Amino acid sequence: MAPRKAKKDSDTSDSGPDDIVEKPAAKKAKTSRAKDDEDENSWSLDKRRFLKVREFKGKLMVDIREFYETDGDLKPGKKGISLSVEQWKKLCGYVDEVNEALKNM
Numbered sequence: 001m002a003p004r005k006a007k008k009d010s011d012t013s014d015s016g017p018d019d020i021v022e023k024p025a026a027k028k029a030k031t032s033r034a035k036d037d038e039d040e041n042s043w044s045l046d047k048r049r050f051l052k053v054r055e056f057k058g059k060l061m062v063d064i065r066e067f068y069e070t071d072g073d074l075k076p077g078k079k080g081i082s083l084s085v086e087q088w089k090k091l092c093g094y095v096d097e098v099n100e101a102l103k104n105m
Helices: 085-093 095-104
Strands: 042-044 049-056 059-070 073-084
Touching (some): 085 095
Antiparallel strands (some): 042 049, 049 059, 059 073
């Protein structure tokens, strides 16, 4: 299959020269204090691993994630998992079985 070509803009107005390009709006710099710093629903599992309860797209999630440090701030990394409340409850139901398996290893 041939690659698709992007459609060209068919703006034919004579409002000004075509060589003027609008620059995208500059993104605002984030504050040095992250929103997660104030989060009470956060528990440290290790140096840079955290368990957090947060809302994502209107749904409560249990997030287990590694964080990385940039400019003194901890930011969420790609390594992690977000569980729905139902998945979290199911995982908690396996705790005794997992502990027993760990004893037997």
